[in-house]
Structure formats: C-alpha cells, structure tokens
Amino acid sequence: MSITEAEAKAKATRTGLTAAGWAVVAAVLLARPSLGYVFAEPFVQNWSTIFLSLTLQALPFLVLGVMISAGLAAFVPASWFAKMLPSNAALAVPAAGAAGMLLPGCECSSVPVAGRLVSRGVAPAAGLTFLLAAPAINPIVLVSTYVAFPGAPQMMVARLVASFAVAVVVGWLWARFASPDLIEQRLRQAVEDHSHSHTFRETAMSDFLQAGGFLVLGAALVATMQTAVPSSVLDTLGGDGVVAILSMAVLAVVLSICSEADAFVAAGLTQFSMTSRLVFLVVGPMVDLKLVALQVAAFGPRFARVFAPLTFITAVVVGTIVGTVLL
Amino acid sequence: MTFVGLVVLWISLTDILYRYVRPSMQKWLVLSGVALAVIGLWSLIDDVRTARAAVPDGDDPDDGHRHDGHGHDEHGPDEHAGHGHRRSRVGWLLLAPLLVAIVVDPAALGAFAVDRASTTRVPTTGDFDLSEHIAAHSFGGQAVDLNILQLYKAAKAPSDLELLSSTPISTEGFLVTDPGGEVLLAQLVVGCCAGDALPVTLALEDIDAAGLEDNTWLRVTGEVDAAATTAREDDPDLVPMPVLRVDSYERIDQPELPYLYPA
Numbered sequence: 001m002s003i004t005e006a007e008a009k010a011k012a013t014r015t016g017l018t019a020a021g022w023a024v025v026a027a028v029l030l031a032r033p034s035l036g037y038v039f040a041e042p043f044v045q046n047w048s049t050i051f052l053s054l055t056l057q058a059l060p061f062l063v064l065g066v067m068i069s070a071g072l073a074a075f076v077p078a079s080w081f082a083k084m085l086p087s088n089a090a091l092a093v094p095a096a097g098a099a100g101m102l103l104p105g106c107e108c109s110s111v112p113v114a115g116r117l118v119s120r121g122v123a124p125a126a127g128l129t130f131l132l133a134a135p136a137i138n139p140i141v142l143v144s145t146y147v148a149f150p151g152a153p154q155m156m157v158a159r160l161v162a163s164f165a166v167a168v169v170v171g172w173l174w175a176r177f178a179s180p181d182l183i184e185q186r187l188r189q190a191v192e193d194h195s196h197s198h199t200f201r202e203t204a205m206s207d208f209l210q211a212g213g214f215l216v217l218g219a220a221l222v223a224t225m226q227t228a229v230p231s232s233v234l235d236t237l238g239g240d241g242v243v244a245i246l247s248m249a250v251l252a253v254v255l256s257i258c259s260e261a262d263a264f265v266a267a268g269l270t271q272f273s274m275t276s277r278l279v280f281l282v283v284g285p286m287v288d289l290k291l292v293a294l295q296v297a298a299f300g301p302r303f304a305r306v307f308a309p310l311t312f313i314t315a316v317v318v319g320t321i322v323g324t325v326l327l
Numbered sequence: 328m329t330f331v332g333l334v335v336l337w338i339s340l341t342d343i344l345y346r347y348v349r350p351s352m353q354k355w356l357v358l359s360g361v362a363l364a365v366i367g368l369w370s371l372i373d374d375v376r377t378a379r380a381a382v383p384d385g386d387d388p389d390d391g392h393r394h395d396g397h398g399h400d401e402h403g404p405d406e407h408a409g410h411g412h413r414r415s416r417v418g419w420l421l422l423a424p425l426l427v428a429i430v431v432d433p434a435a436l437g438a439f440a441v442d443r444a445s446t447t448r449v450p451t452t453g454d455f456d457l458s459e460h461i462a463a464h465s466f467g468g469q470a471v472d473l474n475i476l477q478l479y480k481a482a483k484a485p486s487d488l489e490l491l492s493s494t495p496i497s498t499e500g501f502l503v504t505d506p507g508g509e510v511l512l513a514q515l516v517v518g519c520c521a522g523d524a525l526p527v528t529l530a531l532e533d534i535d536a537a538g539l540e541d542n543t544w545l546r547v548t549g550e551v552d553a554a555a556t557t558a559r560e561d562d563p564d565l566v567p568m569p570v571l572r573v574d575s576y577e578r579i580d581q582p583e584l585p586y587l588y589p590a
Contacts (some may be wrong), residue, residue: 008377015375018371021419024426028429029429039430043439046436048431049436051424052347052433053348056424059356060352062358191448203372213417238459255523256522257518260518262523265525
C-alpha cells in the first residue's frame, strides 16, 4: 500500500489541528488585556524570559541536529553506517566517541543525530557514546573552557579526558548489559522508496516536532526550577569534600546550562573545589533536565530511566577520579 | 512549524532577541527560522494537495498510489497514521513558547533575578588591563567609561583598586535595593542565554535613591571607595563588591544590549 486513506486522514487531521492551533492563539491574544496584571508579576516575567531564552538558545542547535538527522535518513543508505564503524562493539564505541568531536555545537544537536544513527542500524552502544561525547569534547566547548579558566589550562584537559572516558565507559556498559528492548524507536522510520526530498522534508518535520515538543517541556521545567529555587542557596554549600561534588553534580542537572556556557558559570563558583567543578562540567552536557527530555523524545521514557542514572553515576565517579589525578 | 519559523524570525530580527540570548546567536536563529518556515510551508502545501487528491476517491489505495507518485510503504496504514498523530501531539507544545513570546512578551531579566542569585558567583575571569583602558578612554579629564564587569576585574588587584579610587569613572546599570536596604547598581552577565545569567553589582554610596524604583536604568559617575570596598569582603579568595561614591547620576533608557557578555 502507499499513501492511503489512513495517511490522507492523518494529514487531514493535522491540517485540522493546525486550524485549531491558530484558534487557541487568537483566543489567548483576545484575553491578553484582561490578564495583563498577571503577566506583569516579576515571577511570571522572570520565568517567561528564562523559558524563552532556553528555547531560543537551543533552537538553532536542534534545527542543525534535525537537518543532519534528516540528511542521514534521506541520502545515506543504511548499509553505509555498518561499513563505517567497526563491527566489534569494543572498538565501535571509542570510534563513535571520537566521531563526537566532529559535531560542533551543544547537546541539543547530538540527540536527534544519535537517534537517527541508531535507527539506521548503528549499534545502540556506539550511538549513545556519540550522544554523550559530542557535546562535551567538541572544539568550541573546549576553547570556551580554556577561556573561562585562564589560570588553569589543565581544566580543559581534564574535561576532555573525563568526558571521553565517561562516554566510552557508558557505551561499553550498555553493549555488555543493556537489553535491546530498552530502546524504543520513536523517530519516524525513513521510508526508502520515497523521493529523497520527500523523505528529507518529512523526517525533518517529524524529528523537529518530536524533539521540539520535549525541548519545550524541559525548558519549562528548568525555568521553573531556576525561578522558584533561588541560586543563593549555593552560598550555604561549597567546600571540598563529597558534599561539594554531589551538590555540583545535582546543580549541573538542574541548571541545564548549554555546554558552551557552562564553563563560565563553573569558573564563577569559586567556593567549590576544582574537582567538584570538573564534575559539574562533565555531568552537565550528558545529564540535565533539558537533555533527558530530548532523550525521551528520541528513545522513550523506559530508556531514559536507565540511561540517565547510569550516565550520572559514571560521570560523577569518573569526574572525581580524573579531577583527583589531574587537578 | 511555519508559524514557529515566522515567530523565530520576528524575534531574531528585532531587539527583542537581546533579552534572551547573546547577539552572536542572531544569524543562527535567522537561519533556523527560515529553514523551519520553508520546510513547514512546503509540507503544508503537500498535505493540502494530498488531502484534496485522496479525499474524493480515497477508497481505492492504488488510486492514491498513482495520485501521489509515492512508492511502496512497508509500514501498515495504522502504524503510519500513528506516527502522524504522535508527532502532532508532542509538537503542539511548541505553541507554548510562541504564546509566551507574544502574550507575556517578558522584559529582560532585572532586579528580581539579581535578588535571587547567589552573590558570590562573580564571573571575573579574563584579563583586563585597567591602566591601558584608562589611557585609551580618558579624554580631557572626563570620567572614564567602565562597565561593572570591568570594575570587578580591576578590583581584583590592589594596585588597580588604588588607581580606581583616584580616577573618576562612569558606568551604567539598573537599580536594585537589596533586602538590607543598600542601594546597588546591577548588570547581568550572560554567557549563552538568559538562563545562565550571573549578576554583577556595585554598592552605591552617597546616592539619594528616594523616588527611584528598582529596575530604573542609571548612568552613574563617581570614584571607587577603595577602603570601603576592601572592608566588604574578608575572604581573600573572593572579589569584593566595589563601592562607588556617587558624584552624579542620570536616568537612561535600557541599552539596546541589556546584558554584559564575558570574553
């Protein structure tokens, strides 16, 4: 069968929903004058600014990721990936981690690309290593880390080493222990027989709407945390020990700062030890609220429930070891 | 999706953008907006065409096949329709930021954000040569223009702090009255987007702030009070908040770029 009634109906439904969406927009615009005092509340203003800025900041990276993903689906045959990566998982994982260096940008690009790689037949462990490595060890992020810690170039080295190690260790653990049914293919499967442009367009649309919807959820969550919990609670924490490391790790998850900017924030947190700040930089691009939302979009909630804690624990342990040795 | 693209274009082609992200993001946002709008429109046109072609005589699958010229689809009809539905459902959340942008149209972060932020997280990294800056920016005894972040960087070094206390300077920011009643002049430092904003503040001395509300933008001229500055912080690892003895001030409009940007 091909474009049948079912698909035509689905498309008609979509067109109908588009009309309904415009109706909602119109209704809210009409209600605006009577709700003005609510919108002027500092809490609402602050939340809205952070919510929008997180969404806007992530958008170009998400679009880049979606375009690459759609390009892979439309123009690269599935067999090519099998040829490119070593078939042995023990080797494919570090190779995929190194490939992460090639994708400039932050975590929002790497999730759709990794999702597409896995749906095109790349071993999940390798795809996930790429997902973890790309936002943490690309040149832009390393340079911004170097600039943010002018007196301590070893921070950049430690970040590179620790992030790469975490990505590879998680990949190996995944290859060895994870059951394949943890990953739910949520991305639209590419249909080979359609024309290239049709596949590209449809894949880009559905990937963007899927990932974008979850990005919005993540951004709303982060904006709520940032607005509701004043960061001045940090002034009461700090120091050297395990508490500092754990609080920095949790902070990285909650703040969800993009990996290009997190080094500046970490540099300012001078009351924390260097090792705990390294943990902040290693955890942040791999596990944060925004990112977990995007991972749910790509691989389903069951996946995220296993993958996020696994990555978090590995990142804290590896970050602490590397920090103790190098910093 | 077209709508998403158009709103992104509207925001990124106006000053509104600067409330949210650093200026260098502009070109990427414009590109993204165009890409989304084009793909969305293209798909919409295709959808309408397909719906029109399939609805009148959609009972024959082969007929649909010929109409669209699409090839064989290995997925069942239900699965395919399911994809369409699922993507519609989650994708609708994208309307939320659009509505917030249009309806709330929030201002740049201000006093509320400063109040709630940690006071010790001052991003003072990066070198700053105060004497060179003064040499380059001082014209005939006029006050030297310095932003608050530069003041912090200079205040790190005791010799620069001395130099600052004998040089009239001029700086801008918005007014924040802290819970203790002290009057501060603040700016927010933004790395990527407003989500990572960190406040930098000056304590203002000798200012009569009665009648000035929080978030009022001011240009302030005066000298740094070195002794009062050093006295504010007993931890040598932390940069003390500079104290400015105000000679004069004037109200200004919020600058086009409402934040400071490191490095």
